[in-house]
Amino acid sequence: MHPFRKAVEERDEAAIQALLADSVVFTSPVAFKPYVGKAITAAILRGVLRTFEDFRYVREIDGSDGRDHALVFETGIVGAPGVKITGCDFLHFDDDGLIDDFMVMVRPLSGATALSEAMGAQFERIQQEAVELAGKFATAT
Template structure:
């Protein structure tokens, strides 16, 4: 099992954060603009762990050189009548073995909409956490 998958499935926020490059670019399935930097990306991922229930990966796909990985997942969006989503985390690892590109896709549209609403409801908290991480 890939260390990223293990950290996420164990909800080990510190381990996930440690795998992020300082200049990581996070592309959300529900936001037009990507987010740049470790603090905001780590805070968004914490938020995702709060809004997803029964999160689990069902497949890992990796390129032969080990820099690109795709992790297919299933989860339910909390507070959205258990709206089930299927998605994929597309990760690129830099030469230091850290994630420098993190893109997420989610389906169906109704699930992505529920995710956008759930994440939007806590984005003030996410920004606050990112600010605290940036000042440490």
């Protein structure tokens, strides 16, 4: 099992964060502009853990060079009964084995819309958590 998959399935926020490069670029399925940096990406992923319910990875796809990995998932959205999402986490790893590019795609449109609304409702909290995490990361180095 891939270490990122294991961390997500165990809802281990520290392990998820430890797998992110400081300059990771996170491309959301519902935002136009990518987010850059470990703190904001970790905070977004914390928000996702709060938003998804009955989350499970259903397939892993490895790139031939070992630096690309795709994890296909299925999930529901808290507070959106009956909405089901199929998605994929596309991960690229740097020379140190850390995720430096993280893109998520989801379908169908109704699921993406529900996800956008759920994440938007907590984005102020996500931004605050990113500020707090950035402070922790800065003092840890």
